[in-house]
Amino acid sequence: MSHPHPELGPPRTLAEGGLRITPLGGLGEIGRNMTVFEFGGKLLIVDCGVLFPEEEQPGVDLILPDFSSIRDRLDDVVGVILTHGHEDHIGAVPFLLREKDDIPLIGSKLTLALIEAKLQEHRIRPYALEVKEGDRERIGPFDCEFVAVNHSIPDALAVAIRTPAGMVVVTGDFKMDQLPLDGRLTDLPTFARLGEEGIDLLLADSTNAEVPGFVPPERDISQVLRQTFAKAEKRIIVASFASHVHRIQQVLDAAHERGRKVAFVGRSMVRNMGIARDLGYLKVPGGLIVDVKVLDDLPDEKVVLVCTGSQGEPMAALSRMANRDHQIRIVEGDTVVLASSLIPGNENAVYRVINGLTRWGANVVHKGNAKVHVSGHASAGELLYFYNICKPRNLMPIHGEWRHLRANAELGQLTGIPKERTVIAEDGVAVDLVKGVAKIAGKVQAGYVYVDGLSVGDITESSLKDRRILGEEGIVSVFVVVDSTTGKLVGGPNIHARGSGIEDEAFAAVIPKIEEGLSRSASDGVMETRQIQQLIRRSVGKWVSDTYRRRPMILPVVVEV
Numbered sequence: 001m002s003h004p005h006p007e008l009g010p011p012r013t014l015a016e017g018g019l020r021i022t023p024l025g026g027l028g029e030i031g032r033n034m035t036v037f038e039f040g041g042k043l044l045i046v047d048c049g050v051l052f053p054e055e056e057q058p059g060v061d062l063i064l065p066d067f068s069s070i071r072d073r074l075d076d077v078v079g080v081i082l083t084h085g086h087e088d089h090i091g092a093v094p095f096l097l098r099e100k101d102d103i104p105l106i107g108s109k110l111t112l113a114l115i116e117a118k119l120q121e122h123r124i125r126p127y128a129l130e131v132k133e134g135d136r137e138r139i140g141p142f143d144c145e146f147v148a149v150n151h152s153i154p155d156a157l158a159v160a161i162r163t164p165a166g167m168v169v170v171t172g173d174f175k176m177d178q179l180p181l182d183g184r185l186t187d188l189p190t191f192a193r194l195g196e197e198g199i200d201l202l203l204a205d206s207t208n209a210e211v212p213g214f215v216p217p218e219r220d221i222s223q224v225l226r227q228t229f230a231k232a233e234k235r236i237i238v239a240s241f242a243s244h245v246h247r248i249q250q251v252l253d254a255a256h257e258r259g260r261k262v263a264f265v266g267r268s269m270v271r272n273m274g275i276a277r278d279l280g281y282l283k284v285p286g287g288l289i290v291d292v293k294v295l296d297d298l299p300d301e302k303v304v305l306v307c308t309g310s311q312g313e314p315m316a317a318l319s320r321m322a323n324r325d326h327q328i329r330i331v332e333g334d335t336v337v338l339a340s341s342l343i344p345g346n347e348n349a350v351y352r353v354i355n356g357l358t359r360w361g362a363n364v365v366h367k368g369n370a371k372v373h374v375s376g377h378a379s380a381g382e383l384l385y386f387y388n389i390c391k392p393r394n395l396m397p398i399h400g401e402w403r404h405l406r407a408n409a410e411l412g413q414l415t416g417i418p419k420e421r422t423v424i425a426e427d428g429v430a431v432d433l434v435k436g437v438a439k440i441a442g443k444v445q446a447g448y449v450y451v452d453g454l455s456v457g458d459i460t461e462s463s464l465k466d467r468r469i470l471g472e473e474g475i476v477s478v479f480v481v482v483d484s485t486t487g488k489l490v491g492g493p494n495i496h497a498r499g500s501g502i503e504d505e506a507f508a509a510v511i512p513k514i515e516e517g518l519s520r521s522a523s524d525g526v527m528e529t530r531q532i533q534q535l536i537r538r539s540v541g542k543w544v545s546d547t548y549r550r551r552p553m554i555l556p557v558v559v560e561v
């Protein structure tokens with residue numbers, strides 16, 4: 001089993017006739033999926049998604065793939081294939097098209113509709129090629145065949161990419177629900193045909209590789225939702241991903257049966273469900289949907305709200321309801337349904353929201369106490385079945401944390417894929433397919449690119465460290481005035497603390513130490529502002545650490561007169 005080494009150098013020159021596969025996101029993490037294929041001097045990108053920040057990344061809105069390794073080669077990009085419309089697969093497209101807005105986008109009808117609506121906000125009109133399962137398109141030197149797969153959003157596709165170097169199949173996110181709500185099955189006969197033709201490298205979804213058995217059918221949730229709706233005495237609030245059309249359809253059906261009206265809350269939810277309805281993916285009975293503004297005119301037992309925030313996102317509607325920071329106020333007897341899974345890393349945020357909702361008297365129904373979610377990703381049993389059908393010569397697990405990637409690799413080996421033909425890579429690691437063998441060829445830069453408001457890429461790990469210190473330890477500002485000629489103290493020190501838990505008056509004990517240090521430095525001829533700042537920072541920092549065992553940020557301000 002191959003794996004990257006931290007000291008991998010830049011990729012070697014691609015052998016003539018070889019195909020290079022470089023994941024820029026989605027390996028070792030859940031999200032930020034993006035993979036670059038290179039053949040004959042041309043590049044094909046599959047997916048371009050975002051990762052959502054965790055608690056240790058304060059102030060960050062989104063995390064993008066790092067485009068630096070392809071930035072000088074954007075003219076060589078022949079297209080971006082989007083396997084489906086989830087944010088972790090399409091969310092970074094606007095940021096890529098900001099750099100070159102005529103890169104073609106290839107995807108299914110719903111996927112393109114979702115990304116085109118998002119691009120309108122960025123004032124970008126993309127060139128788009130709509131494809132469906134069974135289509136085969138020549139995209140530069142890449143011969144691409146699209147295959148239907150079942151996922152938690154309609155219109156998901158896998159893609160088989162043929163080049164003279166061999167055939168690579170990318171599953172995207174998929175599962176093998178045998179009773180899908182829309183009747184659209186994962187196309188196993190086509191995968192079997194591709195397997196007979198010869199799949200040289202399979203890039204397979206790893207998210208549920210640790211989970212034994214098979215994913216239950218999506219339709220199993222319908223009965224649980226009906227029971228929940230039947231028991232609810234007041235309002236029902238359902239939190240889901242803004243793109244989970246199948247789940248929202250089940251909510252609409254349950255609400256219609258109980259004679260309730262439904263209102264969508266949140267811009268992304270309203271936009272996406274409007275698109276799904278207009279394209280026929282969401283079946284809405286007449287008169288069921290109402291504007292959120294008319295809810296006050298309806299009795300509580302006739303109301304269903306559908307909102308975002310199932311992952312505990314701090315600015316999403318559900319989190320704001322839990323914090324009493326939303327126009328919709330949770331009251332005793334409301335029922336809240338979290339109709340989604342827990343993305344790894346979000347557990348604390350989600351349980352914080354659940355506790356907040358419960359505090360105000362809501363009955364919270366979630367995956368931990370009711371079957372209100374089934375996964376959109378194939379479990380171990382489905383993956384084994386899939387590998388036996390596809391019979392790939394080489395396997396590269398994608399879309400998952402390290403434990404998922406390794407578990408997926410082990411499943412492949414159980415079906416007979418040789419260990420030496422199983423490649424576990426990480427973001428930035430280039431894998432070359434040459435003469436039917438996939439091997440690691442080197443590594444390119446593929447770090448996190450942070451979006452903070454209108455800023456893209458300006459926030460660094462050092463900035464985040466400062467933010468964590470400010471959030472956890474607070475800040476102490478020290479203001480002094482020194483004579484520019486002699487370096488002697490002529491005003492201050494004035495010391496103020498914020499968020500440190502230390503009263504300003506307490507700093508009287510450290511002022512003599514600062515005055516003594518400044519006097520000594522003036523005698524030694526030290527008059528540079530930077531050196532004076534360092535002296536103040538050391539003096540105050542040591543005193544705070546010794547006295548309070550805390551490490552706030554020390555901000556010295558030196559004014560010369």
